[in-house]
Every structure is written in structure tokens, then in C-alpha cells.
Amino acid sequence: MLKTHHFRRLFLLASLALMSYIVSSPLFAADALEKIKKAGVLKIGLDAGFLPFEMRTPQGEWIGFDVDMMNAFAKTLGVKAEFISSKWEGIIPGLMTNKYDLIVSGMTINPERAKVVLFSEPYYDAGLMILLAAKNKASITSIANLDQKGKIIALKLGTTGDIFASKTFKNAELRRLDSEADAAQTVALGKADAFIYDKPFIEIFAASRSDKVAVLSDVVSKEQLGVAAHPKNKPLIEAYNAFLAGWRKSGEYDKAYKANFVDLAWKAKFPEGAK
8 A cells, every 4th residue: 555655656746747848838839718718618627525625516516615716717707617526646737638727626836836837826825734533632732742653644645734744754654545535534533643634624624523533733834725727828827816806806705715614505515524
């Protein structure tokens, strides 16, 4: 299992390293914004399960803050939004091979990704938090307490939580999983001591399982989320940035935030939890 994750991690890094070649390909030279308007569809790549940004109901409906935002953006372009599911480790390669026009999946803006994709202005201020198994609430009060031999830290492969843990922890075992739901559930079941991931997901998950898990203090790092496009698609990002400014000013951003982060009305569509 560890060898498999190591290979997949190396494959992802190799894929990102090759993007500089792909970026120069004439395949992407056309103005994507005009092509989108002509086709009448804005294709969006996302990885379901990041509460409350993007979720897919048992009936196949896409819901969440990112989904609301992109439906609103598509409307300003006079097109419809089409949401395309992608595994996280393949989401940037999918963008580069023109599988979709944008990545809108709670992606943290960081220097490594900015070498490969073109980011929008930040649309959400986030940060990493640590989810603990309830049994560890009293004994683990700091990162130092967690970084011990015998401790297991669950991570979603390829995320900023994964990057943070790789740089921070020297003694604990890092266990990389494919989804945030799997990683969080591993902690809730007592099979891992902690899970490092984005604050919104951790807070919502912890609130729904307060007898099984706890949260370690406040954020361990501050981050900002952005929309990502192919570097040659600058007009599309500029259009999104203009939309975002107007969406905030109109009050619609706050309405979408309240619906997804405060009211949590989407929970009624998931009798057994979001996936």
C-alpha cells in the first residue's frame, strides 16, 4: 500500500513537471472564452466530497458553494455550467489536456501550482486544521504531541495538508488516502490519530460526529482558495475575476455562503452523509 501511494505521488510530481511542455502546445492557443461562449457550455473540473464546496447527491446532482458560484458565473457568460468529476491527483493534468475549462474544487493557491496553472483572485480564505480521534483529545494538545512514533496521521493524497505533514512530521506515520471522507472516517473509527485538512470540512465533519472526533485548536496554516485555468486562458480568468467582484458587491456571495456554511440546507439531501 505504501509503495503504491509512493508511486502515485511520484507520478503526480512527474506529471506536473511535464506541464511546462504542455503549456507551449498550440492546442491551447485559441481564446477559450470565445470558444466557451460559442459552445454554450462552461466545463468545470471538480473532486466531489469537499464539504461544503462541492458535493454530489445520491441522485447525481452537484451542489455546494463552488457549484453555486460557477452556475452564477456561467449565467453571466450566457452559457450553462457542466460539472466534470475528477480524482484529485489527476485534476491538473485533466485541465492541461482540455478535459475542462476551469478547476473549481477548493484548490489552495500556492507557488508550486502557480507554476503550472493560472489562478484567479482568491475567492475564499481558508486554512488547515487537525481533526483528532476523540481518545486523543486530552493527550494531544499540540503538533509536537502528535509527532511521535506510533501515531498515525491520515491525509488526502496530494493536498496542501499532505504537503504540510510531509514537511512537519518526522516521527509519526503518514497514511495517504484517496478522499477526505475516507481519511476523516479513519479517524472517527479510531484507525488513525489525526487528519490534516481544510478548515470548513474539518469543522463540519467534527460537528456531526462530536462523540467520535475533536478539533485541535485553531488553524495551523492560513490559505486562500482560487479558480484555476490553463495559463493561455487569461481572458477566462479575467472574466471570472470581474464576475467575483460583482458577485461579492451584489450580496449574492454572502447568500451562497450562508446557505452552504451556516444553514447547511444541503445536509437534508444526504441521509447517510455527503460523498
